[in-house]
Amino acid sequence: MRITRAIVIEPGAAGRRKLKEGLEKAGLDVSAVAGWEEAQGRAHLVVLGPSVERPARVARAVREQLPQALVLAAQETPGKAGFADGVLPLPISGKDLRVRLPELVQLRTLSRGTPARKARATPASEPVRSSGEPLLDPLTQFYAFAHFKDFVFVEVKRSRRYGLPLALALVAFDPLPVRAGRELRAQLHGGLALAIRRALRDTDFPVQYSADRVLLLLPHTDLAGAHTVARRVCERVARSSLTFDDQVIRPTVSVGLAALTPGREVSFADLVRQAQSSLESAQAAGGNRVEMLAETPGLEIEGT
Template sequence: MNILIAEDEPVSRHLLEVTLRKWGYEVTAARDGAEAWEILNRPEAPNLVISDWMMPKMDGLELCRRVRGDQKKEYTYIIILTGKGKKEDIVKGLNAGADDYVIKPFDREELKSRVGIGERIISLEREVRRLASTDPLTGILNRGAFMDRLTQEINRCNRENTPLSLIMADIDHFKKVNDTHGHQAGDRVLQEFAETLRNALRSYDFVGRYGGEEFMICLPGTDGAPARDVAERIRKEVESRSFTLPDKGGAIGVTASFGVVSRAPESGEDLDMVIKRADKALYEAKGRGRNCVCMAR
């Protein structure tokens, strides 16, 4: 874990750095609250902060207020380091947004314990967020998390003037699988289908379960023809794969239909427009007899 230290006094800052590194943490150091705030706004910013109260440019309490007023997805745990030991000062620090405090000069064992508490809380928060964003059956992104990430990706593509493609996939005649082989078999097909999609993608592509037997894939930086090739490759993989039946020792084959849409940054299309076009292309694929790929017009 990377810990950010915000401390204007050089000797105290150095002592904190040495102590934390000795315990196995990575350390990023800031000389005042303003520099710490700038660091916290970078990508991959630390999630745990040890901040002095009294600092030039921006003090520790103002840093707490700014962090709490930010709409970051991940939680930032803040420990205030202060010589102010009065009860009213501690309450003031906590009310500003600090999670914990350590009185100067700090005791190493006390600091180690309080940092450990912060680390556990951050780990729990990350696990809660992971569970909230994951489809429990397939282990991929659920609809809400996928849509949030797709929105972020569209905004990024607008800033960087790059294309983006979306693939909407639907398992053909899935109801027949449930009716013939049971819902456990249907669940297994969904799990293995999601695995097939995930294995076909690059590290920065992402896939989510849109609902029922419908799935969506986002291909950042990819325009129409390559996106169609990806969808066709997945279609062939699904068609050739045997899907395991639970408790029966057998397997079945399934097919899937795919709608592909490519979004150019200059198009100005928003999230709803892109999804509507992908859905229309998928509907066309089903109208052509299923087990095929159709590009949005």
């Protein structure tokens, strides 16, 4: 689906005007209304402004009338918006939005279970599914890196080109007091997936990078913001426990961070190497930590 027409829903006149102008800079034909009941005509995109009351109810009404439309929640501080297909950071960047809209359409298509080959995404951002390879990791239900890597590469290139902040995190369990067989691994990774989903914002993407590493892609996020997200993941895991073979296990994770630096030609591979080095430093320091390759030292997270 190619997005060309949008509807803005925002009760405030000033906010409605700014949203309309921002979307028009992305080349969209935009109509703006104070409430959904005033909207007329068809649209490929519906943006709910930050002042919309009961946005979940409005989103449901939108989907009933425009089931194919992409629904975004405009937010000055990116956070969660489970009622929408994604979050639209404010102020709107026209260049950023032009690149991001096809990716959001692709992500929604994948999340609804449609085969990737049917998704109408740009060639650079379309994940390619290899025959016989699962789309989702069986333990975490995160997208397997093999199918998500093109999207990740494009996101890094886009952020570097337009000078947008972007951070990356690698998450791994610290050594356990018992050998982790299939059953224990399933429990551990299921719990980790829950902790990550509850800690992330709607603009963040968790990907199963390898059998024992989860990659978190954090668009529009600098190193300090990534540290906050990673700390939440560590704290949630450290508060958990499980019983296995009559033994109580309190798992912990370590997180290594990396971020784009303005003015530097950093590739995705460079970011992964930095995050991997930071992760190894965190584990070497005892685990249950967030480490980053920066002047700011690693922060130890106290488990409870």
